[in-house]
Amino acid sequence: xxxxxxETVGLRWVRRLVIAVxxxxxAFPFYYMLVLSVRPIERLLLDxxxxxxxxxxxxxxTYTEVLRSTENxxxxxxxxxxxxxxVAVAATILTLVVAIPGAYAVSRLRFxxxxxxxxxxxxxxxxxxxxxxxPLFVIFTRAGLRGSLFGLILVYISQTLxxxxxxxxxxxxxxxxxxEESAAIDGAGRLGIIRRVSLPLAAxxxxxxxxxxxxxxxNEFLFxxxxxxxxxxxxxxxxxxxxxADGVEVPKTVLMAGSVxxxxxxxxxxxxxxxxxxEGLTSxxxxx
Amino acid sequence: xxxxxxxxxxxxxxERPAPARRRGPLTLRQRESRAGLALVAPTxxxxxxxxxxxxxxTVVLAFQRVxxxxxxKTGLFGEFTxxxxxxxxxxxGFFDTLWTxxxxxxxxxxxxxVIGLAAALVVRRPFRGRTLVRASMLLPYVAPxxxxxxxxxxxxxxxxxxxxxWGRRFLGWDTPVAxxxxxxxxxxxxxxxxxxxxxxxxxxFLLARLQAVPGELEEASRVDGATPTQRFRHILxxxxxxxxxxxxxxxFIMTFNKFDDVYLLTGGAAGTEVVSVRVYEFLTARxxxxxxxxxxxxxxxxxxxxVAIYLRFFGGRRAD
Numbered sequence: 001x002x003x004x005x006x007e008t009v010g011l012r013w014v015r016r017l018v019i020a021v022x023x024x025x026x027a028f029p030f031y032y033m034l035v036l037s038v039r040p041i042e043r044l045l046l047d048x049x050x051x052x053x054x055x056x057x058x059x060x061x062t063y064t065e066v067l068r069s070t071e072n073x074x075x076x077x078x079x080x081x082x083x084x085x086x087v088a089v090a091a092t093i094l095t096l097v098v099a100i101p102g103a104y105a106v107s108r109l110r111f112x113x114x115x116x117x118x119x120x121x122x123x124x125x126x127x128x129x130x131x132x133x134x135p136l137f138v139i140f141t142r143a144g145l146r147g148s149l150f151g152l153i154l155v156y157i158s159q160t161l162x163x164x165x166x167x168x169x170x171x172x173x174x175x176x177x178x179x180e181e182s183a184a185i186d187g188a189g190r191l192g193i194i195r196r197v198s199l200p201l202a203a204x205x206x207x208x209x210x211x212x213x214x215x216x217x218x219n220e221f222l223f224x225x226x227x228x229x230x231x232x233x234x235x236x237x238x239x240x241x242x243x244x245a246d247g248v249e250v251p252k253t254v255l256m257a258g259s260v261x262x263x264x265x266x267x268x269x270x271x272x273x274x275x276x277x278x279e280g281l282t283s284x285x286x287x288x
Numbered sequence: 289x290x291x292x293x294x295x296x297x298x299x300x301x302x303e304r305p306a307p308a309r310r311r312g313p314l315t316l317r318q319r320e321s322r323a324g325l326a327l328v329a330p331t332x333x334x335x336x337x338x339x340x341x342x343x344x345x346t347v348v349l350a351f352q353r354v355x356x357x358x359x360x361k362t363g364l365f366g367e368f369t370x371x372x373x374x375x376x377x378x379x380x381g382f383f384d385t386l387w388t389x390x391x392x393x394x395x396x397x398x399x400x401x402v403i404g405l406a407a408a409l410v411v412r413r414p415f416r417g418r419t420l421v422r423a424s425m426l427l428p429y430v431a432p433x434x435x436x437x438x439x440x441x442x443x444x445x446x447x448x449x450x451x452x453x454w455g456r457r458f459l460g461w462d463t464p465v466a467x468x469x470x471x472x473x474x475x476x477x478x479x480x481x482x483x484x485x486x487x488x489x490x491x492x493f494l495l496a497r498l499q500a501v502p503g504e505l506e507e508a509s510r511v512d513g514a515t516p517t518q519r520f521r522h523i524l525x526x527x528x529x530x531x532x533x534x535x536x537x538x539x540f541i542m543t544f545n546k547f548d549d550v551y552l553l554t555g556g557a558a559g560t561e562v563v564s565v566r567v568y569e570f571l572t573a574r575x576x577x578x579x580x581x582x583x584x585x586x587x588x589x590x591x592x593x594x595v596a597i598y599l600r601f602f603g604g605r606r607a608d
Contacts, residue, residue, distance in 0.1 A: 004515045011516050018410045019421060025484070027424045029439045030431070032450065036442065049453035102331020110317070111324030117332060119599060124339045126538075126595050128545030130564040131584045132338075134571060135345035138354075158338035165331060190323045219432040221548045226572070238434040242552065245438060252442050259435035270430045274423045277430075 030263070037062055037260045041251035062257035070232075075254075077261055079233060080240040087149055087236060088217035091156035095164050095213050096206065098157070103168035104194060108180070121169070125162035129222055132158055137226055147231040155223045160213040167212070171205035172198065208276045215266055237262045346588070349581035372582035381561075382583070389544060389562040392479060397539040399483030401532060404490025409520075412498050429488035437552035440481055444468055474558035478550055482543060490535050497531045498524065537598045544594075545587060563587050 035053055036044065043050075043057050068074020105111065106118050136155055137146075145151035175198060183193045199206070224239040235243065241258045244250055270277065314322075351368045376382055407425055411418055428436060443449050446464035455461040467477045501524060509519050547564040550556060556565040563583060570580035 004513070007515045007517055015410045018406060019415075022407055022410070023421055023424055026427050029436065029443065030427060032443060033435070033439045044448055048448040049450055049457060051450070098331055098334045101327040102335075105324045105327035105331075109320050109324030109327065111321040111328065114324065114328075117328055120332075120340075121335065122599060123595055124335055126541050126591070126598065127339060127343060128542075128564070128587065128591065130545055130547050130567050131346050131588050131591075132342040134349060134567070134577065134581050134584055135342040137571060138345075138349070138577060139342075154338065157334065158342070161331075161335060161338065165335075190319075215430060219434075221434055221552070222568075238432055241434050241438070252445070252448060255438055256442065259438050262432050263435045266430055266432060267427070270426070271423060274419070274426075277426075 030267075033256050033259050033263070036253055037256040039253055041253045044253060062251075062254045063261070065254055066257045066261060075240070075244055075258070076232075077237065077240060077258060080235050080237040081261070083149060083234055084218055084236040084238070087153055087156065088214050090153045091160060091217040092210050092213040094153065095157050095160040096210060099161055099164040099168055099209075100199075100206070103165045104172050104198060106165070107169045107172035108177075108198075121162060121165045125166050127162075129159060133222065133226060136223075140227060146227050147234060149228075149234055152223060152227055152236075155227065156217045156220060159220060159223075160216050163216070164209050164213055167209050168202070168205065171202050171209075175201050204276060208273070211269060211273050211277060215269070218266060343588070346581050346584050349577055350585040351582075352578055354577040354581075355575055372578040376579055376582045376586070379579075382566075385561050385563055385566050386586070388475065388560065389564075392475065392482070392550070392560070392562055393540050393544040395476075395479040396482030396486065396543045397536060399479060400486040400539055401490045401535050403483055403487035404535075405494055405528070405532070407487060407491040408494035408498055412495065425491060426488045428485045433485075433548045434552060436485065437481070437549065440553065441468065444477065468554050469558050471559045474554055474560050478553055478560050481553060482546070482549060485549065486539065486543070490539065493531055493535055494528060497528055501527050534598075534602050537594060537602070541591060541594045541598065544590065 032051070035051060038053055038058055038060065040057060040059050040061070064074070066075045066077045068076070069078065070076040102121075106114060106121065136158075140146045140151050140155075143151075145154075179201070180193050180197055183197045188196065219238065220236075221238045221242065224236045225242065228234050228236070228239060229243075232243075237258075241255070241262055244258055245255055350372055351370065353369055353371060411422055411425070444451050444467040446452055446466045449464075451467075452461070452464040456464065465473065467473045505523055505527075506519055509523050514522065545564055546562070547568060550560055550562050551565050551568065554560045556562070556569070564587065567580045567583050567587070570576050570583065
């Protein structure tokens with residue numbers, strides 16, 4: 001056998017093995033989360049290495065405790081779910097409204113200062129939340145907006161806006177200019193072109209950006225911690241879960257039930273739109 | 289871009305301000321420019337309001353003496369002082385923290401790119417179940433950070449974590465390893481977590497690039513007798529290098545400022561305190577806004593260097 005043959009056959013097996021390892025390493029923590037969340041804590045302490053749940057020990061007690069409202073002795077995650085959903089949806093919508101015109105202009109129209117604006121959008125995309133956090137903390141403390149969900153929505157726009165502009169701009173660039181030109185020849189004005197040609201063509205991409213924004217806002221933790229920590233009834237799921245872990249002895253199984261509740265909406269959204277998102281995330285890559 | 293002129297009178301008047309009419313019809317180029325400015329203005333204003341001003345303000349705060357208690361009294365342009373910078377410079381631990389941040393950022397960046405490259409190479413060609421494998425590989429990246437850090441914490445827990453249980457049962461460990469709370473392993477564990485969580489990002493970019501490599505290139509080298517590893521080394525790798533460089537800069541920038549992951553995993557204990565966690569501590573526990581801002585500025589300065597590198601080498605191509 002020559003080297004080529006050995007390598008080809010060898011690599012075929014290495015490849016299968018590596019795929020199996022990847023599948024295991026990426027999916028296992030989520031499986032583990034799920035298994036722990038339906039086991040009673042006593043069983044976990046007795047046998048921490050077990051990965052199967054016996055039918056006899058299956059429990060949903062952990063979930064009822066997490067979801068039950070605090071007045072009834074639970075952890076009040078239903079309220080947190082509502083808060084998270086509200087904040088994420090509002091931030092997504094506002095971000096899109098603000099991002100779409102700007103992204104379109106930067107990708108399509110030649111105007112004074114376009115280059116500078118473009119660079120600015122890119123630079124803020126790379127700027128870290130912790131630097132922005134300090135003055136926002138100061139302003140919000142002064143304006144009394146700390147502890148308000150509306151304030152948090154405003155802050156989330158600072159997280160979602162740069163990446164949305166960046167992604168949308170890349171999408172708009174892929175729409176053939178000739179389509180817009182023929183609409184212009186047919187007498188459509190700029191706004192007409194945007195509304196009738198560009199937006200419908202970019203609809204899947206806008207959807208992808210919306211999903212991405214929703215995920216960012218849903219998963220966000222630092223700003224929720226900074227701005228809402230004193231107001232337990234306004235906590236988002238992420239913050240509520242982190243506080244739960246810090247608080248008085250809460251069984252790990254209950255913590256895992258909370259983690260499942262936090263993760264599930266995102267995983268469902270993700271699998272429902274996997275292709276859309278994968279293509280969306282890499283739209284800039286082919287050019288890079 | 290547009291060269292054919294449509295009837296000038298038919299364009300919606302909203303695009304141009306009324307006085308322009310008196311000066312006669314605008315050229316197409318002028319109208320494009322106005323439409324562009326009008327459309328970009330709201331986006332630009334909001335960006336400046338929610339990101340631009342806060343960044344500038346952080347710099348201002350870094351040179352002021354501000355504490356949360358005195359906040360209401362301090363004006364935006366109060367006295368300026370180098371006190372914060374000096375204090376931060378002389379506080380014990382700052383340079384250790386900076387060094388930890390560098391190790392953490394470099395380690396996580398390298399780890400995520402190497403794993404991402406391996407992942408991209410193995411799912412490059414179609415096979416049964418590929419969509420599922422690809423989706424599973426993206427899970428760590430899309431899942432909420434709070435949930436995944438907690439699962440890692442529980443998995444690595446010395447008492448009821450599965451890693452220690454199996455380690456003792458199958459690998460013959462004598463005592464449980466407290467991965468996240470002892471100095472010898474904590475930073476490495478946090479880096480491993482980052483590599484795990486962010487390899488999908490590198491994976492997506494590298495996969496997209498791999499699929500754009502022309503098939504003929506590989507065919508030709510195969511005909512010339514290149515073995516699979518040689519084809520990777522001499523055909524694929526040179527094609528991937530620009531993307532790897534781009535990922536290196538992007539991931540470094542993003543990891544260098546990461547707060548959530550370290551804060552949630554270790555709280556900055558056991559030698560894992562990175563600058564952003566320290567900033568948070570100064571801001572909340574010590575309510576010393578000035579010192580927090582000063583450290584954030586150090587962070588931002590490092591960042592500006594890397595953003596400049598990024599824009600210089602990768603941004604320019606797209607800017608026009």
